[in-house]
Amino acid sequence: MVARLKVTVGQYSDKGIKAENQDSIGFSVPGNLALLETKGIACALADGISSSAEGKQASQACVTGFIADYFSTPDTWSVKQSGGKVLTAINTWLHGQSSQYKDASRGLASTFSAIVIKSTTAHLFHVGDSRIYLFRDGELEQLTTDHRIRIDAEQEYLGRAFGVDYCLDIDYKSLTVEEGDRFLLTTDGIHDVISDKRLKLLFKEHDADLDAFSQKMCDLAIAEGSKDNVSCQILLVEQLPSQDANEVFAQLTALPFPPELYEGVILDGYRVTREIHASSTSQLYLAVDTDTGEKVVLKTPSVNFEDDPAYLERFQLEEWIGRRIVSPHVIRTVEQKRPRRFLYYVLEYVDGKTLEQWLDDVGTLDLKTVRELVPQIVSGLRAFHRLDMLHQDLKPGNIMISHDGVLKIIDFGSTKIAGIADISTPVERRELLGTKHYTAPEYLLGRPGMTQSDQFALGCIVYQMLTGKLPYGEKLAKAREQRGINRLNYRPISEYISDIPHWVDKAVRKSVQVSPESRYEALSEFESDLVKPNPDFLREDQLPLLQRNPVGFWRSLSLLLLITNLVLAYLLMQ
Known part of the structure; x- marks a missing residue:
């Protein structure tokens, strides 16, 4: 039996002694099981800044905007990416609205705290002095940091809030959730008057009715003399999602492997014409749709892995990925109109050859051709x-x-999907390192990949297209530890092509730096630097050798001094 995520939420908000309630609260627990799995549940609380006349509007925009827009983000995005993008957009809008008012007191500013529970992980987003607590095993822990700046014992002010500045630093953290965990979100109207010790005692004696418990906490804060609006939310994690390994395997093998395919065989309305490619992991067949006459490619799994759940999940994710990426430079997955009886999927047919086959035929490409190809690869990667x-x-x-x-990126077998990685599973997901010679050094060291990791592979391809060689030769493929990585030396393209612009060589060199932090921040920068000189690269050439390459300078100087000493010693001995 598959267990689903089950979270109960209670909440309450009151204006307290103030004339208006500028707090806002909200949550969403999707009834759609697919959305619950890919996005989880979300709960948010905001406190409009009291010095702002538009505080209520600001807090409402934060809560309603986050709850609505978070669930509209792509299911491929991680929670961190989804929440961060949505909150950045909300802050930009609030700041833009505030800029319309000449009177600073009319600005839209608010604190914000939110928790998203997806699979077995809680993701926290926080700005300001609202708080998120965790009550577990009889202990209460504050999970967020108050963004308050204290001037003296009597004075302090809010150091961070939505709508105050165009750029906003949003605190994010994640933690593993356990069944029975209770999360508490409060505005300062509560935790400024009720101590953490008192909150802990309240949790130990709370009622099962979370709404009533929330109201009780707000009423207590008012009775204790709170001078602000009071709001709180309580989340109880009743059940975490879990799947039995046997059940998962049964789902993955619901469709049988296809029979042997050869010319003339019809599979679900596709007539096989010929085999295009076969490897130890899959087979590709050219086929024709008998209804439309369209040429397509059938990709089938290898029988070598019919009892490997990790392989089966990855194979089925390839089609899932293809349905979500829409780009003229990424191979398109064809939607099937007829019922499918076997495990396979359909791709568009590209009448052409791989870049590898082309390079085998012609050897190297001129710079003009490379510049025409790179933007297409960059477009596909983006x-x-x-x-x-x-x-x-x-x-x-x-x-x-x-x-x-037209270039198209193919094969999604190693693709990492952040949104899927957030979901726990009994299937052991193995990180695939790609192909030697093009694999970024961080993968070889067991570190997670980033966009710069794909950039490294692109840089290697550009280098190979121009020279027929690889930037680190065979040494990269053999490196498996930091010491070996540190010994990698880039061989300038000018060693193979005398007329290559030096700034093009430097652009390629930057894209394949050993450290991902030293590569380009964006692929578009690399693309641009291949076409026109980067001023930084030109300035480097004007610097003295000591500044450009201090190690090289001192090595050269040491060698010169050694030769000089040897010559002097020889002359003295004569």
Whole structure:
């Protein structure tokens, strides 16, 4: 039996002694099971800044905007990415609205705290002096930090809030959830007058009715002399999602593997024409849709892995990925109109060859051709990155070129999906390192990938297209620890091509730096630097050798001094 995430929420808000309640609260527990799995539940609380006349509007915008927009983000995005993007947009809107008022007191400003529980993890977003607590095993822990700046014993002010500045630093943290955990969200109208010790005692004697408990806490704060609006929310984690490994395997094997395919066989309305490619992990067949006459490609799983749940999940995710990426430079997954009786999926047919095959035929490409190809690869990669995905196996063999010159990235077998990685599963998901020679060093060291990891692979491909070689030769493929990585030396393109612009060489070198932090921040920067000189690269050439390459300078100087000493010693001995 599959267990679903079950969270009960109680909440209450009161204006207290003030004329208006500028607090806002809200939550959403999706009834749609698919949405509950991919997005989880969300709960948010905001406190409009009392010095702002539009505080109520600000807090409402934060809560309602977050609850509505978070669930509208792509299911490929991680919770961190989804929440961060939504909150950044809300802050930008609030700041823009505030800028319309000449009177600073009319600005839209608010604190904000939210918790998203997805799968078995709680994700916290926080700005200001509202709080999120966790009550577990009889202990109460404050999970957020108050963004207050104390001037002296009597004075302090809010150091961070929504709508105050165009740029906003949003605190984020995640933690593993346990059944029975209770989370408490409060505005300062409560925790400024009720101590943590008192809150802990209240939790130990609380009623099962969370709404009534929330009201009780607000009423107590008012009775204790709170001079502000009072709001609180309580989340009780009653059940965490779990799946039995056997049940998961049964789902993954619901469709049987296809029979042997050869010319003339019809599979669910697709007539097989020929085998295109076969490997130890899958087979590709050219086929024709008998209804439309359209040429397509059938991808089938290898029988070598029919009892491997990790492989089966990954194979089925390939189609899931293909349905979500829409780009002229990424291979398209074809939607099937007829019932499917076997495990396979359908891809568009690209009449052409792989970049690997093309390079085998011609050897190297001139700079003009490379500059025409790179923007297409960048466009395809950005389609992955926009959806919080990493391809992780970019290489010439995974880039198709049609006869009319259109490039398409293929093969999603190693693609990492942040939104799926957030979901716990009994299936052991193994990180695939891609292909040697193109694999970023951080993968070889067991570190997580990032967009710069795909950039590294692209840089290697650009280098190979120009020179027929690889920037680190065979050494990268053999490196498996930090010491080996540190010994990697980039070989300038100028060693193979004498007329290559030095600034192009520097652009490629930057894209394949060993440290991902030293690579380009965005693929578009790399693309641009291949076409026009980066001023920084030009300035570097004007600097003295000591500043450009201090190690090289001192090595050269030491060598010169050694030679000089040897010559002097020889002359003295004569």
